Amino acid sequence: MSYTRPKFRHPELIKNKLGYTVDYYEGALSTLCAGCGHDSISAGIIQACYELSIEPHRLAKLSGIGCSSKSPAYVLSNSHGFNSVHGRMPSVATGANLANKDLIYLGVSGDGDTASIGMGQFVHVIRRNLNMLYIVMNNGCYGLTKGQDSATADQGSKNKTGNINLFEAIDLASLSLELGATFVAQSFSGDKTQLVPLIKAGLKHPGFAFINVISPCVTFNNNVGSTKSYDFVREHIAATSTIDFVPEMTEITAKYDEGTTKKVKMHDGSFISLNKLSQDWDPLDRLSAVTAIHNARAKNEILTGLLYVNPDCNDLHQMLRTCDKPLNTLLKSDLCPGASMLNEINADLR
Amino acid sequence: MSYTRPKFRHPELIKNKLGYTVDYYEGALSTLCAGCGHDSISAGIIQACYELSIEPHRLAKLSGIGCSSKSPAYVLSNSHGFNSVHGRMPSVATGANLANKDLIYLGVSGDGDTASIGMGQFVHVIRRNLNMLYIVMNNGCYGLTKGQDSATADQGSKNKTGNINLFEAIDLASLSLELGATFVAQSFSGDKTQLVPLIKAGLKHPGFAFINVISPCVTFNNNVGSTKSYDFVREHIAATSTIDFVPEMTEITAKYDEGTTKKVKMHDGSFISLNKLSQDWDPLDRLSAVTAIHNARAKNEILTGLLYVNPDCNDLHQMLRTCDKPLNTLLKSDLCPGASMLNEINADLR
Amino acid sequence: MSLIENKVNDFVVRFANVNGTGSASANFLFTKAIFRMGIPVTPKNIFPSNIQGLPTWYEVRISEKGYLGRREGIDFVVSVNPQSMLNDVQSVKAGGYFLYDSSKKLHDQYIRQDINYIGIPLMLMCNEAYTDPRQRQLFKNIVYVGALAALFEIEFDVLEELLGEQFKGKEKLIPANVKALKLGADYIYANFKYPLDIRVERRNLIGNSIMIDGNSACGLGAVYAGATVAAWYPITPSTSVVEAYNAYAEEFRVNKITGKKNFAIIQAEDELSAIGMVIGASWNGARSFTASSGPGLSLMNELLGLAYFAEIPTVLIDVQRTGPSTGMPTRTQQSDILEAAYASHGDTKHVLLFPSNPKECFDLTVDAFDLAEYLQTPVIMLTDLDLGMNDHISEPFEWDDKREYNRGKILDAAALDNIVKFGRYLDVDNDGIAYRTYPGTHPTKGSFFTRGTSRDEYATYSEDSGAYKRNVDRLIKKWNTAKDIVPAPQVYQDKNKSEYGILFFGTSQCSAEEAIDLLNQKKIIVDAIRIKSFPFNKTVQDFIDSHEKVFVIEQNRDAQMKSLLLIELVANHQKLISVLNYDGMPITAENIFNQITNQILSLKSSPLKEEANGKKNKQNSITN
Amino acid sequence: MSLIENKVNDFVVRFANVNGTGSASANFLFTKAIFRMGIPVTPKNIFPSNIQGLPTWYEVRISEKGYLGRREGIDFVVSVNPQSMLNDVQSVKAGGYFLYDSSKKLHDQYIRQDINYIGIPLMLMCNEAYTDPRQRQLFKNIVYVGALAALFEIEFDVLEELLGEQFKGKEKLIPANVKALKLGADYIYANFKYPLDIRVERRNLIGNSIMIDGNSACGLGAVYAGATVAAWYPITPSTSVVEAYNAYAEEFRVNKITGKKNFAIIQAEDELSAIGMVIGASWNGARSFTASSGPGLSLMNELLGLAYFAEIPTVLIDVQRTGPSTGMPTRTQQSDILEAAYASHGDTKHVLLFPSNPKECFDLTVDAFDLAEYLQTPVIMLTDLDLGMNDHISEPFEWDDKREYNRGKILDAAALDNIVKFGRYLDVDNDGIAYRTYPGTHPTKGSFFTRGTSRDEYATYSEDSGAYKRNVDRLIKKWNTAKDIVPAPQVYQDKNKSEYGILFFGTSQCSAEEAIDLLNQKKIIVDAIRIKSFPFNKTVQDFIDSHEKVFVIEQNRDAQMKSLLLIELVANHQKLISVLNYDGMPITAENIFNQITNQILSLKSSPLKEEANGKKNKQNSITN
Numbered sequence A, B: 001m002s003y004t005r006p007k008f009r010h011p012e013l014i015k016n017k018l019g020y021t022v023d024y025y026e027g028a029l030s031t032l033c034a035g036c037g038h039d040s041i042s043a044g045i046i047q048a049c050y051e052l053s054i055e056p057h058r059l060a061k062l063s064g065i066g067c068s069s070k071s072p073a074y075v076l077s078n079s080h081g082f083n084s085v086h087g088r089m090p091s092v093a094t095g096a097n098l099a100n101k102d103l104i105y106l107g108v109s110g111d112g113d114t115a116s117i118g119m120g121q122f123v124h125v126i127r128r129n130l131n132m133l134y135i136v137m138n139n140g141c142y143g144l145t146k147g148q149d150s151a152t153a154d155q156g157s158k159n160k161t162g163n164i165n166l167f168e169a170i171d172l173a174s175l176s177l178e179l180g181a182t183f184v185a186q187s188f189s190g191d192k193t194q195l196v197p198l199i200k201a202g203l204k205h206p207g208f209a210f211i212n213v214i215s216p217c218v219t220f221n222n223n224v225g226s227t228k229s230y231d232f233v234r235e236h237i238a239a240t241s242t243i244d245f246v247p248e249m250t251e252i253t254a255k256y257d258e259g260t261t262k263k264v265k266m267h268d269g270s271f272i273s274l275n276k277l278s279q280d281w282d283p284l285d286r287l288s289a290v291t292a293i294h295n296a297r298a299k300n301e302i303l304t305g306l307l308y309v310n311p312d313c314n315d316l317h318q319m320l321r322t323c324d325k326p327l328n329t330l331l332k333s334d335l336c337p338g339a340s341m342l343n344e345i346n347a348d349l350r
Numbered sequence C, D: 001m002s003l004i005e006n007k008v009n010d011f012v013v014r015f016a017n018v019n020g021t022g023s024a025s026a027n028f029l030f031t032k033a034i035f036r037m038g039i040p041v042t043p044k045n046i047f048p049s050n051i052q053g054l055p056t057w058y059e060v061r062i063s064e065k066g067y068l069g070r071r072e073g074i075d076f077v078v079s080v081n082p083q084s085m086l087n088d089v090q091s092v093k094a095g096g097y098f099l100y101d102s103s104k105k106l107h108d109q110y111i112r113q114d115i116n117y118i119g120i121p122l123m124l125m126c127n128e129a130y131t132d133p134r135q136r137q138l139f140k141n142i143v144y145v146g147a148l149a150a151l152f153e154i155e156f157d158v159l160e161e162l163l164g165e166q167f168k169g170k171e172k173l174i175p176a177n178v179k180a181l182k183l184g185a186d187y188i189y190a191n192f193k194y195p196l197d198i199r200v201e202r203r204n205l206i207g208n209s210i211m212i213d214g215n216s217a218c219g220l221g222a223v224y225a226g227a228t229v230a231a232w233y234p235i236t237p238s239t240s241v242v243e244a245y246n247a248y249a250e251e252f253r254v255n256k257i258t259g260k261k262n263f264a265i266i267q268a269e270d271e272l273s274a275i276g277m278v279i280g281a282s283w284n285g286a287r288s289f290t291a292s293s294g295p296g297l298s299l300m301n302e303l304l305g306l307a308y309f310a311e312i313p314t315v316l317i318d319v320q321r322t323g324p325s326t327g328m329p330t331r332t333q334q335s336d337i338l339e340a341a342y343a344s345h346g347d348t349k350h351v352l353l354f355p356s357n358p359k360e361c362f363d364l365t366v367d368a369f370d371l372a373e374y375l376q377t378p379v380i381m382l383t384d385l386d387l388g389m390n391d392h393i394s395e396p397f398e399w400d401d402k403r404e405y406n407r408g409k410i411l412d413a414a415a416l417d418n419i420v421k422f423g424r425y426l427d428v429d430n431d432g433i434a435y436r437t438y439p440g441t442h443p444t445k446g447s448f449f450t451r452g453t454s455r456d457e458y459a460t461y462s463e464d465s466g467a468y469k470r471n472v473d474r475l476i477k478k479w480n481t482a483k484d485i486v487p488a489p490q491v492y493q494d495k496n497k498s499e500y501g502i503l504f505f506g507t508s509q510c511s512a513e514e515a516i517d518l519l520n521q522k523k524i525i526v527d528a529i530r531i532k533s534f535p536f537n538k539t540v541q542d543f544i545d546s547h548e549k550v551f552v553i554e555q556n557r558d559a560q561m562k563s564l565l566l567i568e569l570v571a572n573h574q575k576l577i578s579v580l581n582y583d584g585m586p587i588t589a590e591n592i593f594n595q596i597t598n599q600i601l602s603l604k605s606s607p608l609k610e611e612a613n614g615k616k617n618k619q620n621s622i623t624n
């Protein structure tokens, strides 16, 4: 259904607007386990950046610690990257963004990195509506430390060592909605058709965009009894709609017929097109999205797709009223009040 | 309406089941500012413990750092207290509770202590359904560090220095609902009639009970333009229902007539009685509570009362299947496998 | 009956107030007036960790000789707090004065025979003169200032001038204040002998000095240094650093037309987040900083280690308070030194700066950014509550418009084009400092992956032992480079004059200098050095090497600076003798003098047992 | 063509595997078989920070003499990882052996003239023998063990016995494994000369020793110590501590009928929470602990300060890894010492324990609880990845059933009834340790408010300088009390035999002891001391005082233990000479030997310049 798939299958043939083929967007060779969901998401990131004709060096990749947090190294080798410490990517991303509003910020995290040690920073980066795309590669476990349950593991889910999780899962999508995130999506590493347009839309969203991607850990949490295994997720997935991201100035083709399609216009003129919306749910209405997730959860379904978007939000820079130039480009002449002003200050202090 | 009021007015006259008058439940003299909302909440705690005939030494008071976190010193001087560090009361309370399941745990925190630095621990103590009552004395600011906005300050709210808050507030009640808290209430320090039965019900709840109490800071956030001032709160409060907490084995009087009253039975035989429920909301249904809060927020109302309760939940000890005796009473004979077992272990390691 | 003599411009006044009753501005008026009269003066706020209702004191030392450290021995108490009155009465020196509100009769328990009482019916006077209850409360404070003006001969013109400045724009408030001053003065004129033996006399000893607190100076320094991103979390006594930065930036960095700001301040959710933001912003090429105190520093440990190992400039201003843990959050101490120096797990060392006065707060804040960016490492400025939150007389701030920001070794797009292969961790200049690039610089060159894990010279992840070792050895090379770059210590003599040296830093300066004079008066000559930075310059080693005994003055229990000296230089316990004060109050000259003379006496009394003695001294310093 | 002689029971085998391919159990089988043959053997895992697909090595040293430290110089490489093959070929000593999978022809680049090649077509053999792809993969590992058995003369009975134990309950898996062993052995018998010059011969050198990793021993120790609450956050290399505690507790502490548990384990959301839980549980009278590594320790700084100042027993097991920051998380180091000793802001000092082997991991874990509760303070056990995650030969565990838990000074209800006024911080016994009560003890007596702020002897909040000082001075008294209580160092000689001493701790033990023998062989006699705890016992000072030079062996860059010695004892840079290793690999005897002999040579070569030299050495240790 998605127009991305053909491109994805033969990416090397076609050049994007900048003249780059998709391999230009690749990174170092992955050292993750063969079959790890995270690698599929990385492929989705590569594809999305390629399709959006992003200049890699104008994007900064940030992460915490974990298998998932390693993956920024496996995409976009011409981007600067920052693999920080466990759970603190949001703060580092916030600082980076404040310093230079002109870059695109991509944060990659894991469910341990975000829902456990990083919970406080996650909550507050949402609250500040930082202009970034924040992807959680959610496998319900701690891959890098060998498979302990994470806080997104479902109650009763069993991991490879046979351990049954006792606690209710933290639902990151609905939590971020509760916290006022201005773009909330959910997807599955195995569904590139859905994932790539979501990533594109997230990268273009002018505030905090969150995508919770279920990403099975083949080594520690892909067994029978796990609710984050490939099989379980495939069986329980419920897509809200098919999604396309249509860049700015793209001619609207006939296939987006009204009625079954909802178009969400982004601030730069691009738009998101959602097909086959469920009846009682409006992706522009927060409460309706909350209810939709709750209802799906009650039915034991994982709702995927773009759950909520507020395309007209103010990001942190707008709220703080920072100047138009990136702060890191300001010069002494812009910043330093100078000697004579200091003498006046001295005078006032006598 | 509440049966607590008369007692509250002349507390010194009447002895409770244990033979104590209310002053037995008092603590050290408060050093908070005259008129601080926190002191009213402390009075409510004293009253509730007195009415429930709690033995003070069987209750442990814990807190973080802040004006609010000082207040455990001002109640129950025969209880052990622990004024820990900023934002970490939940973990200390968790450890304490694990050590001795037989005490009652009362945690007191501030909005800074909980919604900023303590957010991670708050989220996770909820997830573990620790058997405790967690009260946030919520003044929308950092009292002890002189009035900076906290994360619960409403967007657009003005504090004493004239600063307008830029960010959306974190709504602790609805957040805790989202996170699966099994008892969620909201109240106002100025409304002791409502507060005392809520505290009593919270103390009796067999899992994590959360009460978010709006508690104006007279010194830094009680000005015109603040949405946490006494005046503003009084004007925007919307009570869901009047609430009574009826202890175990109390005869049910006629006034709890069915129809307008909902009775929630607690595990020990006591019950909570709620009068005048709003139509479309059931305190036993989480989603309905979420919706009620969202709707109230949209109307600029602060919904108070008991918002949600799940009286049949499993607390952390039940989930972990710890033994019936408090862990801190176990003896070497219960704990140490002994020398001969060690020899067997050695043998296995050869 | 006064026992005190020759007290012109040399006495201590202590105001005993209640927290939150508006006494602060009246007390400051008193101090500032003396300052304006050209007389050296230091005020110290002694306040509780509480917002309203508890005792708070304001101690003012007036010193013709310019001794600006705290002094024990109160000559005059202004008592307006019944709660602390018993203590306050006791705190007066024999022969001193006790001013109190005589609206009610003084209870017998407050009566001492050896001091003078000055009763003024403050409450009654104010109730009579004002109707508004808030005014009645507030003007009590101004009334006592008026009374003090009469008693000490503070020039009334000066007070009026100051009120004029204070109420600029709200001039109609002035008369009521002046009236209150007069009420107080007139009451003295009518009822007491005036002036007292302790009194002030106009001088010209201030020069062009200014009066300001250290935190404001840090905030101003950050504005001058070109810092654009501040991230912080409130904590006493550091809060006013970012508040000052904010105020100055709002003044100088906002576009008058658009209202847009050349800076961004974030109140973070905690200190972990604050330092994370600083690291992110610095990584991305903005000058960025945070300010905090002990508990915040503790929380920053992990991220400081990241900044050290990933080599990110990181400026942290730690305004120290009394620890450990929450300790006494409104008292001063110099006790975060060891933690700051070696913060974080693994082998780490951090550059430290130790300002002693507001001018240095300003200068060293600016230097901190240059150093952090040049060395690509955290720089922690260790100031303290005493310096940060009290007003101090200071040399005026200076700025050379020719001074450029030293942004360190950065490759821009052009430079990258001229390089064959960029190696983020290549030690090109053999000084341990490699070149870095900002994100977004060049489409195909200069990008690299920053991480807290080991890597090779080209920033490629590596678990190779050799690569790891080369990297951490380079960090030590950088550390050695830093030794010549960090601010040099102040050495007080061109040539040594004594076998004894004293070594101090930060807010011990005033009392240490006064102690030197006291020692001189006893014919004990000492050389002196004041440390401004860590790692230590070679000068510090030279100073230690060239003295028999070096007294190390610090305001903590565990002799933390001495520990650094022992670790990083060639020194030993026999030579370094600790002079410590750690009760939360600023160290006094008398305390230093006593400790040093006692030590010298005990050294002299047993010259043959010097070695053994050294050991004993050391044991003392460890067990004290 | 072998250049290696006399290699019976004295060689090093290195297995080069791919992470996640199931080689671990085959390699352990090899090691355990040698152990069972009564021959001292040490394995070391060298694995990447990654789950699957990257190179991983398993190094086994076999040493008739019982030298159980790592040794450089690989005699035999088992190469089953094409990725690392080039390096692996290079790593073989001249004259050594290289076993590889000859299913494909070896490329020229892997050919060296000075080593012996043993090609076995592992893949082809397994493809032929097994059909299941997973088996084909797994049994390759068993096949090479079989081949090694033939080459080294490992007793087949022993291997079979071990397989029998391993597959107890799943006996039907045994034949396939035995078949694989035989396949490998038979291939050798058919194609190569066997046994090799390097080979094993049954001995009786193991006695009743056991083989276990340090983390398991810690976990078991915590069970024996009566710990009931464990709170932790996963981090390499500490994860298996709580996993082992869990496994043993599930075995020994679960009621067989009800299934209820005499313990509680919480996987916390992070390390701040983990240590907070430990503090809460300990405050409430349960023995509680956490385990972590460097980054976790850094995050615990603030709460460790709380535990110090609020005087809460707190047991933390820090399994050190290579720092700073994320560093090399799967490599070993002893580099959290300084941070652990003085963790947190303010004046703080913590009790440290340094186990050297699994038996000590067990014993010191038990001691840690007694010490923490008796001293009411944090006790940090510093072990490391090498000790924690590798199997070691160790004395068997011992437990005296008469040993009681020392819960420290606690007042129960009866005791409280006999007291007039309970003072939580009263130094009743004049040892700095006051009496505490658990919550819930008594209706009207013994309750108090625990806090991280200053207070008086009766736990009443106080900002009084005197009360503050009395309190922190008492903490130092407690610290001095601790010096006599903490485990004493191991002194290797009854009487000193040399002017040289060597001082070491933790996992440097094996290599240090071997180095002593190497030095002896060169006629260099040294005395030795092994430190087990901090604060230092008097014995440590005596050892330093009674030697001219003391070589301090440690596995970190910054000479952190030496720093503690310099701060806490009377010592100096001239006397303490660092022997350091910090590249992430366990220190070797040869390395120690070389560093010490070089130092001694340089000392001897310029006997007159000793003082200057001492200074120079010190500079080296600082700049290295």
Ligand SMILES: Cc1ncc(C[n+]2csc(CCOP(=O)(O)OP(=O)(O)O)c2C)c(N)n1
Pocket (backbone or CB within 6 Å): A065, A066, A067, A068, A069, A086, A109, A110, A111, A112, A113, A114, A137, A139, A141, A142, A143, A144, A145, A150, D233, D234, D235, D236, D271, D295, D296, D299
């Ligand atoms: C402060 C700290 N604590 C613990 C660790 C160890 N650690 C590394 S990754 C990780 C969890 C990773 O889980 P997640 O974020 O879900 O990533 P995944 O590996 O599952 O993709 C942990 C606990 C660490 N690096 N730092």
Ligand SMILES: Cc1ncc(C[n+]2csc(CCOP(=O)(O)OP(=O)(O)O)c2C)c(N)n1
Pocket (backbone or CB within 6 Å): B065, B066, B067, B068, B069, B086, B109, B110, B111, B112, B113, B114, B137, B139, B141, B142, B143, B144, B145, B150, C233, C234, C235, C236, C271, C295, C296, C299
């Ligand atoms: C780690 C740490 N950071 C900062 C502080 C300073 N601090 C003390 S109380 C407080 C905020 C208190 O706010 P809140 O919890 O809302 O309590 P309130 O005083 O408003 O009742 C802060 C930031 C601290 N004590 N510890």
Ligand code: SF4
Pocket (backbone or CB within 6 Å): A031, A032, A033, A035, A036, A037, A038, A067, A068, A139, A143, A144, A216, A217, A218, A219, A220, D051, D052
């Ligand atoms: S352990 Fe799991 S999460 Fe990590 S790389 Fe392997 S499959 Fe992916």
Ligand code: SF4
Pocket (backbone or CB within 6 Å): B031, B032, B033, B035, B036, B037, B038, B067, B068, B139, B143, B144, B216, B217, B218, B219, B220, C051, C052
């Ligand atoms: S500052 Fe505010 S919160 Fe603190 S005691 Fe005063 S009124 Fe209460």
Ligand SMILES: [Mg+2]
Pocket (backbone or CB within 6 Å): A066, A068, A110, A111, A112, A137, A138, A139, A140, A141, A142, A143, A150
């Ligand atoms: Mg995960």
Ligand SMILES: [Mg+2]
Pocket (backbone or CB within 6 Å): B066, B068, B110, B111, B112, B137, B138, B139, B140, B141, B142, B143, B150
């Ligand atoms: Mg608050």
